[in-house]
Amino acid sequence: MKPGTKLKSQVCDTEVMVIRCGTGRIECGGAAMAEDKPAEPGTPAEGLAGGALMGKRYVDAAGAFELLCVKPGKGSLAVDGVILSIKDAKPLPASD
Amino acid sequence: MNIALFLEMAAEAAPERIGLVCDGRRWSYGELLAGARGAARSIVEAGCSHVALLDESSEAAIFALFGAALAGVPYCPLNYRLADADLGALLGRIAPALVIGDVARASRLCPGNLNRSRGDFVSTALSAQPLDEAADGEGIAIQLFTSGTTAAPKAAILRHANLVSYILGTVEFACADESDAALVSVPPYHIAGISALLSSIYAQRRIVMLPAFSPEAWLALAEAEAVSNAFVVPTMLSRILDALERDGTPRLPALRAVAYGGGKMPFEVIDKALTRLPQVGFTNAYGLTETSSTIALLGPDDHRVAHGSADPQVRARLASVGRPLPTVELEIRDEDGRVLPAGMPGEIFVRGDQVSGEYREKSALTADGWFPTRDAGYLDAEGYLFLSGRADDVIVRGGENMSPGEIEDVLLTHPAIADACAVGVPSVEWGEAVGVALVLREGHARPDEAELCRLVRERLRSSRVPEVIRFEPALPYNEMGKLLRREVRKLFAA
Numbered sequence: 184m185k186p187g188t189k190l191k192s193q194v195c196d197t198e199v200m201v202i203r204c205g206t207g208r209i210e211c212g213g214a215a216m217a218e219d220k221p222a223e224p225g226t227p228a229e230g231l232a233g234g235a236l237m238g239k240r241y242v243d244a245a246g247a248f249e250l251l252c253v254k255p256g257k258g259s260l261a262v263d264g265v266i267l268s269i270k271d272a273k274p275l276p277a278s279d
Numbered sequence: 280m281n282i283a284l285f286l287e288m289a290a291e292a293a294p295e296r297i298g299l300v301c302d303g304r305r306w307s308y309g310e311l312l313a314g315a316r317g318a319a320r321s322i323v324e325a326g327c328s329h330v331a332l333l334d335e336s337s338e339a340a341i342f343a344l345f346g347a348a349l350a351g352v353p354y355c356p357l358n359y360r361l362a363d364a365d366l367g368a369l370l371g372r373i374a375p376a377l378v379i380g381d382v383a384r385a386s387r388l389c390p391g392n393l394n395r396s397r398g399d400f401v402s403t404a405l406s407a408q409p410l411d412e413a414a415d416g417e418g419i420a421i422q423l424f425t426s427g428t429t430a431a432p433k434a435a436i437l438r439h440a441n442l443v444s445y446i447l448g449t450v451e452f453a454c455a456d457e458s459d460a461a462l463v464s465v466p467p468y469h470i471a472g473i474s475a476l477l478s479s480i481y482a483q484r485r486i487v488m489l490p491a492f493s494p495e496a497w498l499a500l501a502e503a504e505a506v507s508n509a510f511v512v513p514t515m516l517s518r519i520l521d522a523l524e525r526d527g528t529p530r531l532p533a534l535r536a537v538a539y540g541g542g543k544m545p546f547e548v549i550d551k552a553l554t555r556l557p558q559v560g561f562t563n564a565y566g567l568t569e570t571s572s573t574i575a576l577l578g579p580d581d582h583r584v585a586h587g588s589a590d591p592q593v594r595a596r597l598a599s600v601g602r603p604l605p606t607v608e609l610e611i612r613d614e615d616g617r618v619l620p621a622g623m624p625g626e627i628f629v630r631g632d633q634v635s636g637e638y639r640e641k642s643a644l645t646a647d648g649w650f651p652t653r654d655a656g657y658l659d660a661e662g663y664l665f666l667s668g669r670a671d672d673v674i675v676r677g678g679e680n681m682s683p684g685e686i687e688d689v690l691l692t693h694p695a696i697a698d699a700c701a702v703g704v705p706s707v708e709w710g711e712a713v714g715v716a717l718v719l720r721e722g723h724a725r726p727d728e729a730e731l732c733r734l735v736r737e738r739l740r741s742s743r744v745p746e747v748i749r750f751e752p753a754l755p756y757n758e759m760g761k762l763l764r765r766e767v768r769k770l771f772a773a
Binding site: 186187200202237238239240251253254272273274275276277278279 | 280281284287288292300439440447448449450451452453454459475478482484508510519536538542560562564572573576578579604605675
């Protein structure tokens with residue numbers, strides 16, 4: 184997987200763009216994300232329906248993965264079953 | 280990665296929201312994306328190697344920027360103020376290009392390009408079958424010719440990855456209120472004019488375009504559109520303040536944030552701005568074309584603290600360009616590449632994903648990814664960056680390096696001096712000596728040379744004392760407020 188790849192959830196509307204990527208399975212709502220939408224969308228697994236917010240960046244604790252949510256949805260983003268957290272960026276004043 | 284993502288996200292999140300106001304026409308994010316997709320189709324069909332804009336700001340700049348990105352063709356806005364010979368040379372360097380704007384001039388200066396008027400380009404974009412599959416964005420998003428204040432223009436290239444990294448690192452998606460509006464008055468061929476479009480669209484801050492700057496037009500548009508944010512170059516701010524002064528009444532109630540950059544801000548201009556516009560937060564943004572715009576900034580709080588302080592050290596910070604962004608590394612190095620400690624002047628090096636440092640001809644990056652900016656400066660003990668001119672402008676007198684900025688700053692403290700420029704002038708004894716061109720402040724008598732020399736000797740050291748002093752009616756600046764030192768050097772050679 185290379186940066187710039189767009190991945191789609193198999194269980195909700197969520198879409199992400201990969202900004203940084205290590206080794207592991209990128210998931211949404213408990214199911215692996217893929218470059219194509221499924222014919223029949225499933226539902227997020229129990230406890231994995233925390234939602235993905237538009238424009239937020241999601242990262243793992245080790246800093247190996249970073250995903251930008253480009254379409255929001257119901258599923259929680261995770262890598263190998265570990266839920267990702269929203270990247271906390273210090274707001275900067277508008278410079279242009 | 281592809282910068283078209285930013286417009287796609289804005290249109291996905293709020294298709295009906297107004298993203299652009301230009302010449303009285305309002306465009307929603309949905310309409311802007313449709314225009315960019317139609318433009319992409321016409322760019323692909325044109326079979327060109329570059330998309331050039333030879334025109335003032337308009338919706339065509341947004342269609343061309345994102346349309347070129349979707350089509351996978353570099354976007355290359357050109358400086359329409361260049362003389363025919365210079366512009367003709369640049370048009371030749373990007374052929375075969377699709378040139379949008381001044382058809383008559385483009386075809387007169389360079390055959391072999393496909394030229395289209397703004398109206399034709401926009402109406403074709405709006406009626407074409409949209410191209411919505413983005414091209415692989417590993418390539419070049421933007422090619423900008425540097426202003427060439429020291430040499431012939433270089434073709435700097437910015438990749439999609441550089442610009443995506445810059446925007447994601449500095450702007451929070453959809454962080455603007457629906458009432459927010461950003462007044463964009465820098466020309467489309469300047470990196471600040473491009474980053475303003477990208478940042479505002481990603482923040483979902485309505486862009487209000489002012490194609491031709493005048494202080495009166497800027498004030499009128501800022502008020503009519505209740506503008507909250509603006510970016511200006513120092514000369515624009517100075518002229519806006521003069522217009523406010525003439526007017527006398529309090530104005531700009533909606534204005535909250537003004538960022539500035541593109542050239543050295545005179546201390547007295549920013550000092551006056553802080554006094555005259557107490558409700559506004561000022562941000563000094565320092566960056567280069569080759570770094571995808573801003574790499575360091577001095578924020579609103581720093582400005583207010585410096586402005587309100589009686590401590591000269593703290594006040595001096597108003598002349599700083601602030602601290603490096605958290606996403607870039609910045610070092611000051613000497614001529615042998617050694618990293619210098621705080622307080623020591625040298626060349627500014629930067630590294631980060633937003634830094635391209637790449638030209639058509641070659642990359643200027645070091646083996647480990649650092650970009651030598653050719654800007655000279657130093658960091659103070661608190662990590663604030665101070666600029667002292669271009670590294671190429673350093674005056675070497677008898678083996679001693681001196682930055683023109685420190686000499687100019689001292690001369691500018693004299694009440695009779697309105698503007699100053701120090702350059703190296705040929706010297707038989709020293710190789711180079713200091714020459715200064717000065718502008719007298721109106722209503723003041725010309726100070727004698729001995730007095731000026733004494734001022735420099737007392738504040739700096741004797742090697743900095745000017746050998747030649749000239750008085751000029753004005754110093755030469757380009758339209759972005761950049762001092763043209765090579766022109767000043769010519770005055771001494773004449």
